[in-house]
Amino acid sequence: MKKWIVSISAIALIAVMTACGAKQEPAATPAPAGTQNAAAGGAGQQVKLVATNxxxxQKEYKVKKGEDVTFTxxxxAGLHGVAINGLNVELRGDKLSATVKPDKAGTYDIICSVPCGSGHISMKSKLVVE
Known part of the structure; x- marks a missing residue:
């Protein structure tokens, strides 16, 4: 019985540690490349967050205050999620896109919200609302 529990624990630990190395196709169609900070005909700004291991x-993304921003x-590489603290943005699983209107200028933390392995704690970026 003890060997069985140790074996299951080891397999679970290996699965967690290798999550960032797993390939996953996006579940939703991402925004076209190069659309960060692009505003087109009232469609708002598009920010594409590309996650790898x-x-x-990018270390920093910039958007304009008071305009709709669609985050994708x-x-x-790997399986990741995104949380933008202070803007109520949570992207993970089958929800890989969200639109918000930041009404307060400032700097917001962008973090990976899915435990993705040993480097997860340092997977951070910034959103600057000007």
């Missing part, structure tokens, strides 16, 4: 594609998450 323990990092986002693309998992390039």
């Amino acid at each position: 323990y990092q986002f594609d 998450l693309e998992n390039k």
Whole structure:
């Protein structure tokens, strides 16, 4: 019985530690590349957050205050989620896109909200609302 519990625990630990290395296709169609900060005909701003092993594609994203912003998450490597503290944005699972209207200028933390392995704690970025 003891060996069985140890074996299950070891398998669970390996699964958690390798989550960032797993390939996953995005469940939703991500925004076209290069659309960060683009505002087109009232459609609002588009911010594409590309997640790879323990990092986002940019250290900082900038948007304008008072305008709709659509955030889209693309998992390039591993399985990740996004939480933007202070803006009530949570992208994970089958919800990989959200639109909000930031009405307060400032800097907001963007963090990975899915435990993705040993580098998870350092997977952070910033959103600057100007």
